[in-house]
Amino acid sequence: MFDNNTFNNKIALVTGGRSGIGYQIAKDLLQLGATVIIASRKEEQLKKAADELAKFGTVHSHPCDIRKTEEIQGLVKVIQEKCGRLDILINNAGGQFPALTEYINDKGWNAVINNNLNGTFYMIREMGNAFFIPQKNGIIVNIIADILRGFPGMIHTGAARAGVENITKTIAQEWSDFNIRINCVAPGIVESTGLDTYPKPVQDMFEEAKKAIPMHRFGTVKDISNAVCFFASDLSSYCTGTTLYVDGAQHLNYDKMGLARVMRDFLNPQ
Numbered sequence: 215m216f217d218n219n220t221f222n223n224k225i226a227l228v229t230g231g232r233s234g235i236g237y238q239i240a241k242d243l244l245q246l247g248a249t250v251i252i253a254s255r256k257e258e259q260l261k262k263a264a265d266e267l268a269k270f271g272t273v274h275s276h277p278c279d280i281r282k283t284e285e286i287q288g289l290v291k292v293i294q295e296k297c298g299r300l301d302i303l304i305n306n307a308g309g310q311f312p313a314l315t316e317y318i319n320d321k322g323w324n325a326v327i328n329n330n331l332n333g334t335f336y337m338i339r340e341m342g343n344a345f346f347i348p349q350k351n352g353i354i355v356n357i358i359a360d361i362l363r364g365f366p367g368m369i370h371t372g373a374a375r376a377g378v379e380n381i382t383k384t385i386a387q388e389w390s391d392f393n394i395r396i397n398c399v400a401p402g403i404v405e406s407t408g409l410d411t412y413p414k415p416v417q418d419m420f421e422e423a424k425k426a427i428p429m430h431r432f433g434t435v436k437d438i439s440n441a442v443c444f445f446a447s448d449l450s451s452y453c454t455g456t457t458l459y460v461d462g463a464q465h466l467n468y469d470k471m472g473l474a475r476v477m478r479d480f481l482n483p484q
């Protein structure tokens with residue numbers, strides 16, 4: 215089981231580790247003994263989070279936009295200098311906005327695909343080539359979303375996350391000879407800083423949707439981090455290429471929270 219030594223001598227990178235779910239993952243990995251690097255775009259907030267996290271263990275931070283290969287390669291250099299290797303990559307960075315399909319322009323579509331699909335792929339490729347493949351050892355955990363039945367109201371992120379889930383299945387096979395495991399965690403609605411970014415009607419809808427979640431509550435950042443730590447540890451040593459839904463059974467029982475209907479009513483009030 216987990217104990218303070220679970221991640222002793224392990225080096226873990228958490229993208230988007232300055233806030234919300236990523237912050238909790240970084241905190242838990244530190245408390246379980248890992249050295250953690252957090253990376254995201256906003257340097258000031260990143261530094262502040264790293265300063266706060268330092269009370270739980272050894273933490274480094276480096277600004278990096280996962281959409282930019284040259285910035286990821288800069289991050290690789292920093293990890294090589296400060297830690298000498300990387301054992302665990304948590305692809306948590308991402309974002310999306312609610313929108314009905316017919317209103318999404320090329321810019322909006324490309325922004326989400328570029329961040330949530332391309333950015334995750336670039337991170338996996340660069341960290342794989344720099345660390346995991348030469349080391350013949352590595353663990354990757356991708357945060358996706360509740361996409362089992364499509365994602366009405368957020369088609370772009372549904373497509374991007376489905377892409378990441380398929381990348382996960384491919385890499386589980388291609389890189390198993392390098393002793394690399396890769397899995398996904400699919401959160402339902404999680405009370406985190408990310409949720410605050412949605413407009414008021416969507417937040418009201420989320421409150422309504424809570425009733426339709428079989429467990430009648432939203433997830434917490436800790437619920438998600440627990441699952442991530444399982445996949446990041448040897449407790450999951452025979453799991454690869456799989457997805458764990460952490461959503462109170464929402465993926466089995468919902469009409470996607472009525473998101474598309476609420477948005478249509480909001481956009482076209484009669």
Ligand SMILES: NC(=O)c1ccc[n+]([C@@H]2O[C@H](COP(=O)([O-])OP(=O)(O)OC[C@H]3O[C@@H](n4cnc5c(N)ncnc54)[C@H](OP(=O)(O)O)[C@@H]3O)[C@@H](O)[C@H]2O)c1
Nearest residue numbers: 230233234235254255256279280307308403404406407408
């Ligand atoms: N909360 C939920 O209900 C929920 C449900 C399903 C999936 N998720 C996913 O879970 C992940 C964490 O969500 P959260 O709720 O914790 O949201 P959050 O607080 O908004 O966290 C997103 C993090 O990603 C970073 N980020 C975004 N784009 C980036 C980029 N291009 N390069 C580097 N870093 C980037 C952000 O930092 P910077 O701004 O500094 O770059 C931020 O720290 C996200 O991928 C989110 O989409 C969340």
